[in-house]
Amino acid sequence: MPLSHHYWMAEALRQARRGFYSTPPNPHVGCVIVDGGKMIGSGWHGYSGGPHAEVNALQSAEIPTGADFYITLEPCSHHGKTPPCVDALIEAKPARVIVAMEDPNPQACGRGLEKLRAHGIDVVSGVLEAEARELNRGFIKRMEQGLPFVSIKMACSLDGRSALKNGSSRWITSKASRRDVQFLRAGAGAILSSAQTVLDDDPSLNLRLTRQDLKQVFEQRQPARVLVDSRLRLSGSEKLFDADGEILIYTLSEDADRQERLAARGATVIRLEADPSAHICLTAMLRDLARRGINDVHSECGQRLAGALLSQRLADQIVLYLAPHLLGSEARGGFDLGEITDMGQRKNCSIRDIRQLGDDLRLTLSVD
Numbered sequence: 001m002p003l004s005h006h007y008w009m010a011e012a013l014r015q016a017r018r019g020f021y022s023t024p025p026n027p028h029v030g031c032v033i034v035d036g037g038k039m040i041g042s043g044w045h046g047y048s049g050g051p052h053a054e055v056n057a058l059q060s061a062e063i064p065t066g067a068d069f070y071i072t073l074e075p076c077s078h079h080g081k082t083p084p085c086v087d088a089l090i091e092a093k094p095a096r097v098i099v100a101m102e103d104p105n106p107q108a109c110g111r112g113l114e115k116l117r118a119h120g121i122d123v124v125s126g127v128l129e130a131e132a133r134e135l136n137r138g139f140i141k142r143m144e145q146g147l148p149f150v151s152i153k154m155a156c157s158l159d160g161r162s163a164l165k166n167g168s169s170r171w172i173t174s175k176a177s178r179r180d181v182q183f184l185r186a187g188a189g190a191i192l193s194s195a196q197t198v199l200d201d202d203p204s205l206n207l208r209l210t211r212q213d214l215k216q217v218f219e220q221r222q223p224a225r226v227l228v229d230s231r232l233r234l235s236g237s238e239k240l241f242d243a244d245g246e247i248l249i250y251t252l253s254e255d256a257d258r259q260e261r262l263a264a265r266g267a268t269v270i271r272l273e274a275d276p277s278a279h280i281c282l283t284a285m286l287r288d289l290a291r292r293g294i295n296d297v298h299s300e301c302g303q304r305l306a307g308a309l310l311s312q313r314l315a316d317q318i319v320l321y322l323a324p325h326l327l328g329s330e331a332r333g334g335f336d337l338g339e340i341t342d343m344g345q346r347k348n349c350s351i352r353d354i355r356q357l358g359d360d361l362r363l364t365l366s367v368d
């Protein structure tokens, strides 16, 4: 019995994941070429500006005409940093092109597939679409909504406490959980935190895993470190300024001296308008990050900023590390949502994954 479209698309998705940490801001894309029931070529997109998955697959072997191409994303039909893949496909004269999903870019959506059909090539779309969308959830959200996918990491005690009343939170979770957080950082274009957390904890907020740890062919970038600092309280002497990588500081402050002091430490200071609550407008900040090509934001902040992201419906996911100890009711909560007086107002989440890391539990939840 011939292997199904799903079988080959699963293989194309596996190829796409090989660039998981290096491909952004471009989408993760994989391609396999099948002829006579056998995979005869494969490729994946490795880094922005590098050859696309289809081109890598075409170059991976001698490709006969009449083959089937399985691609996790509609082939591009426009000239970007590389020529349109759809033209390379047409030249290869395939029998069928099977894609998992259309291009999420509203300006390009469907055009590549139309061009293939216009050249008499059979096109099937939507095979393992949910899996393909999940793989590129940040890229898709940026294309469709002009916003990045926002994931909030929170380490809590068993009674849901994220720091002691005096601000101390080191360490709530085990070494295994903290190493796991490094992988979350690696998968993000930006790590979001606040001046408050930096002043309390003095973290570096950088990626300390190697390419070998990440099992990557290509070097991945340091994610940008993004800080909410409405009054420019950071001095530039904090540890994070000593580590390599881009630093973006969003502020309401017009204080030129402070801006210059931080710029001299390598930070880009971006002034935004306040929202009605006199805070930095988080939507404007996230839109600016999307414009800068950030698909995925990984947040490591305290209860107030985490609560604001949730209250404003800007967070898509929570990754909650639960450690087996109790910090008591005087300690700080995980998410400051203000007072909820009606159970109907509670924030609902859906558990997507649970696993044990060292002594801790890690829950991955989508925010409903």
Ligand SMILES: NC(=O)c1ccc[n+]([C@@H]2O[C@H](COP(=O)([O-])OP(=O)(O)OC[C@H]3O[C@@H](n4cnc5c(N)ncnc54)[C@H](OP(=O)(O)O)[C@@H]3O)[C@@H](O)[C@H]2O)c1
Residues within 6 Å of the ligand: 153, 154, 155, 156, 161, 162, 163, 166, 167, 168, 169, 170, 172, 193, 194, 195, 196, 197, 200, 201, 228, 229, 230, 231, 277, 279, 280, 281, 282, 300, 301, 302, 303, 304, 305, 306, 308
């Ligand atoms: N357990 C964990 O996983 C974890 C992770 C990180 C930090 N922490 C702990 O959390 C503690 C800090 O918590 P925190 O609640 O004081 O600070 P936080 O949540 O990290 O940041 C608070 C800051 O966020 C900004 N903010 C708050 N509401 C906002 C809104 N509606 N719109 C825009 N910006 C808003 C404000 O910045 P401006 O004042 O600049 O306006 C505020 O000072 C630290 O002690 C740290 O140890 C724990």
